[in-house]
Amino acid sequence: MNRELVFIVYVSDIQKSVDFYRDLLEVETTFETPRYVTFGLAEGVALALWTGESSALAGEPVRTSEVCLNVTAEQVQETYDAWVAKGVRVIEEPHEDVFGTTFVVADPDGNRVRVAPID
Missing domain, CATH: 3.30.720.110 (Signal recognition particle alu RNA binding heterodimer, srp9/1)
Incomplete structure (x- = not known):
């Protein structure tokens, strides 16, 4: 079976967040759209940043x-x-x-x- 496990992090400013994670983790993006960007972390594992649910970040959300x-x-x-x-x-x-x-x-x-x- 062909699969990929993607961990999605909601962000409000895609470019600011891409720059942050690129610098912090020293990785490059593997897929980019104006509101959704992924970083390949390992075979079948990716970290994605998405502004599509940035409203969930309003106020002081509980971090779980x-x-x-x-x-x-x-x-x-x-x-x-x-x-x-x-x-x-x-x-x-x-x-x-x-x-x-x-x-x-x-x-x-x-x-x-x-x-x-x-x-």
Whole structure:
């Protein structure tokens, strides 16, 4: 069966968000339309940004999901330092959790982006 798993993040400004994720994750887009853009992350896995549901971002929406980047345990602090140098908004500084050292930043719309060690 031919499949692709796509994680969709609602954004209000497509170009601002594309620039943010391209720089943050150091990946290039694989598909672009004026309101929907994808980044191929791995075989059969993509991250999509979509303005079609940006109204869901009005006010202070409850954040019940997040994008998570898993890196080696040694790379968690390195990634934090690199992202802070890029000027990202930090929501949670590096701390220990059940799965190891982790931290969370926000994209331009306040969507959560976590970094955690690979299991």
